[in-house]
Structure formats: C-alpha cells, structure tokens
Amino acid sequence: MPELPEVETTRRGLAAHLEGATVTGVVIRNARLRWPIPENLPELLSGQAVISLKRRAKYLLLDCGRGTLILHLGMSGSLRILPLATPPVPAGSQGSSPKNIVAPSASCFERGGMPGVSPQLRCDPPAIHDHFDLLLDNGKLMRLRDPRRFGAVLWHEGDVHAHPLLARLGPEPLEDYPGKNSFDARYLYQATRGRNVAIKALIMNNHIVVGVGNIYACEALFSAGISPLLKAGKLSLARCDKLVTAIRTTLSAAILAGGSTLRDFVNASGNPGYFQQQHWVYARAGEPCRCCGAPIRQIKQGQRSSFYCENCQKG
DNA sequence: CGCCAGGCCTGCACGC
DNA sequence: TGCGTGCAGGCCTGGC
Numbered sequence: 001m002p003e004l005p006e007v008e009t010t011r012r013g014l015a016a017h018l019e020g021a022t023v024t025g026v027v028i029r030n031a032r033l034r035w036p037i038p039e040n041l042p043e044l045l046s047g048q049a050v051i052s053l054k055r056r057a058k059y060l061l062l063d064c065g066r067g068t069l070i071l072h073l074g075m076s077g078s079l080r081i082l083p084l085a086t087p088p089v090p091a092g093s094q095g096s097s098p099k100n101i102v103a104p105s106a107s108c109f110e111r112g113g114m115p116g117v118s119p120q121l122r123c124d125p126p127a128i129h130d131h132f133d134l135l136l137d138n139g140k141l142m143r144l145r146d147p148r149r150f151g152a153v154l155w156h157e158g159d160v161h162a163h164p165l166l167a168r169l170g171p172e173p174l175e176d177y178p179g180k181n182s183f184d185a186r187y188l189y190q191a192t193r194g195r196n197v198a199i200k201a202l203i204m205n206n207h208i209v210v211g212v213g214n215i216y217a218c219e220a221l222f223s224a225g226i227s228p229l230l231k232a233g234k235l236s237l238a239r240c241d242k243l244v245t246a247i248r249t250t251l252s253a254a255i256l257a258g259g260s261t262l263r264d265f266v267n268a269s270g271n272p273g274y275f276q277q278q279h280w281v282y283a284r285a286g287e288p289c290r291c292c293g294a295p296i297r298q299i300k301q302g303q304r305s306s307f308y309c310e311n312c313q314k315g
Numbered sequence: 316c317g318c319c320a321g322g323c324c325t326g327c328a329c330g331c
Numbered sequence: 332t333g334c335g336t337g338c339a340g341g342c343c344t345g346g347c
Contacts, residue, residue, distance in 0.1 A: 003321060034323085034342070058322075075321055076344075129344085148343045150322060165324090197337065206323075213321055262321065263346085282321095302338070305320085 002073040004173070004211025005254035006265050006273065007058045010079050013268025015053045017081045017140050018062065022049045027133035029126060033146065034074060037132060037153045044155055045069065045134070056161065057169050057210035067157035069134075070165070074150030078266050080143050082124055084135070147264070170209045173247050183209050183248075185241035192232040192240065199235060200228035201302055203247065212247060215260055218282045218307045220246040227315040228306040229299075253278065281307040 002010070023045045031037040038044070048064040055061065060079075062069035071079065126133070132144040132153055144153065156163045171183040181187060191208050192199070200221060203212050212220065221228050223246035226239060235243070259265060259273030262283065266272055276283075280290055285298035289309040299306050 006321080032343095072322085074323085074343090146343095147345070148320090148322095150343065195336085201337085204322095215321060260321080265321075303340090 002058060002077065002259070002265060003213035003216050003254075004058060004251055005216070005257075005275065006259035007055055007060060007073060007211075008255050009259040009267050009273060010073070011053055011055045011060055014060075014079060014081060014142060017138070017268070018050045018053050018134075018136070018142065020050065021136040021138045021140070022047065023064070023134060024137050025135035027135065028131070029133075030131040030149075033131065033149050034072070034152045035154065038155050041069075041153070041155060050136075056166055057172070057206060058213075059166065061160055063160075067155055068160040070152065070154040070156055070160065070163065071144070072152040074146060074148060074152070076148040076264060077144060077146035077151035078264065079268060080145070080266065080270050081268050082141050082143055084139050084141055085124070168207055170205075170207050173209050173211055173244075173251055183244060185237060185244050188240040188244055189235070189237045192235050195232040197232050198228060198301055199226060199230045199232045199243075200306055202232040203243070204304075209247070211251065214304050215262075215279070215282045216247070216250055216254065219280060220250045222280045222308060222313060223250055225313055227310075227313045228301060228308050230315045281309060283307065 024047075026042040026045050028037050028039075028041065031039065044067065045064065048066055051063040051065055053060060053062050058072060060071040060073075062071065073079070126143065127145065129147040130143050130145050131149070134142040136142070144151065154163075154165075160166060171177060171181050171187070173183045176182045188209075192202060195202060200217050202208055203220070204214070204217050218228065220243065224239070224242040226235070226243060254260060254273075254275040257273055257275035257278065258267060258271070260275040260279070260282075261272035262276060281296050284296045284307060286295050288294065289296055289312060292309065292311045294309055294311040296307055297310055299308075
C-alpha cells in the first residue's frame, strides 16, 4: 500500500504526538513481520525520549537518542495514534510497578480482566492484525496494524543511514542535495544510459530514486506522456526532465490529498486518503482516458500491473 | 477454487 | 573469474 505519499502522510500525523514524549512500554503481539521484531525492544525503548520522527524513502525513523526505531509499512501496514483509556501513572508514584514493560504475550483488552495487565495499559482492544504498540507517557499509544506482515520494526544504534536497508538508497525525489545526486533531469539521464530495462521498472528501483511504487510510477508516466514499456536508455534529456517533474508533482499532489486509499490505508488519525479520486490511469483498466477517451490498458511488467493510455503515452 | 493486491530482499541465469 | 543486469521467487492475508 504505502508509497512515499502515504508514508509521509503517516509521518506528519504521528510526529506531533511522538516528538517530545517518553516511551513507557512496548507491546509485541506478533513479532513475525518481514523480519522478527527484536525481542528486547521493551528494554531498549522504555524510558527513551523521542527526539524526532523522520522519513527516508518509505522508512519511518524514530530517533530516540540511544538508537533509532526503523518502521516500514510493507504492503498493508498502517500506524495510528490512540488514547490510552486510563492516563498512565506518573513515573515514580507507583512504587512496585516495573516501568510498564510488557511481555510479548501481554495484551490490553478493556474487557475480560486479562491477568497480569496493569490498569494503565488498558485501551481499545487490539484487532487481530495489530501486532505492535508503542506506549507513551502522554496518554497515547502508537499502534501498528499490518495484515500481510510485509512490514518491519527494527532497532539500530549509530548512524541509521548506514543501516544495510538504507545505505544504498537513491535520492529522495522531493529533496535537493546541493552539489550532488539530486533527483533532477541530469541525474535521471545519467542513470538511464545503457539501461535496457523498462522505464517503469527503473523509476521503481530504490537505488535510482526512492518512494515511487506501482501507483505513482503509473501516474507519473502518464503525466509525462511516456509509455511504461519504453526502454530506459532511450529517454532523451528533455523527456527525463518531464519525468522528473511528473514524479515530483504527482507525489506532492498525493501528499496534499493525504495519499491514496485503495482498500485499507489510513493515516495516523484513522482517516483515508483521497488521491485515488485523482488517478488518471491506476486501477482504471477499460475506463476512458480522462484526456483522450481511449480505454486505459492494463499489462503485466515483471509481475506488476501497469496501467497506461496508448494514445497519450508514447514509446 | 484461483487469482489479485500498494514492497522489497534474495538468488539465479545470463552476457560481456 | 567477476561484475552488472534483469528476472523470478518468496514472504503473508484478505477479497473478489
């Protein structure tokens, strides 16, 4: 699900609730995501103050000073802020309680009197796919839901950008790096030279540019008037410029609309995005092109569906 | 039942 | 032999 606009929408919704708060506990209901959630996360995170929530590509980076919590939403993940039903007891006033550290098997059902769960951990009952909670001292919690479990929750100490998952990523499409490797026409032109791969696959390659998934690859190629089948090496500098602009404007417009919700994406407040109403081609197979009226075509490229208008997009 | 779905890492085969 | 490259597979669940 989440491509860059959905992840950025999530980040913006979460940041104010997380930054400045202190982690009081962690609940792991199912550690089996794409990689296992580290078992010792409760010990690592409890008592840590959240400094910032940033984004790199489709990863959310929760800087806790001592280390960084790396979050990825995979295909079906979403993160929400929820209130704890009962405000947490202020630190130090609770004598015997051990810092709200919760074992993975613990849950926070409101009903049912689940044994071993202290009152301050009660909240909305988690659903079947709510795998992970971060409990905060401001009376809120951040909850990860991920039915398909392609997402990730990882911990990294030291420079997070040196993490193996981040170290080799290409430039951010919406940022400029003065002097080097900004995602501009010249960069894309260089990156496409000698490449036989279809342009659609190339712009979805994280080593070239990050954040462009299947939806926005299709939409940006339509916007630039470029066929998804065109071999990357054939792109002229002028068309690279068009494509860079199309990627930037498409992603920016999607962020403004709160992302695309096809089935289950919700932002930090639990609300859907609306950019799918502005899709020109994605998931519109057989429907008339909003530009020329020709039917939108759907083809397969490397196991993924591509949607495009044969008339408006040239090879 | 089979097929499809927003991501992305890994491993393989291939050609220079 | 050693690469860069381009595929295919795999991880999962839910919905049509």
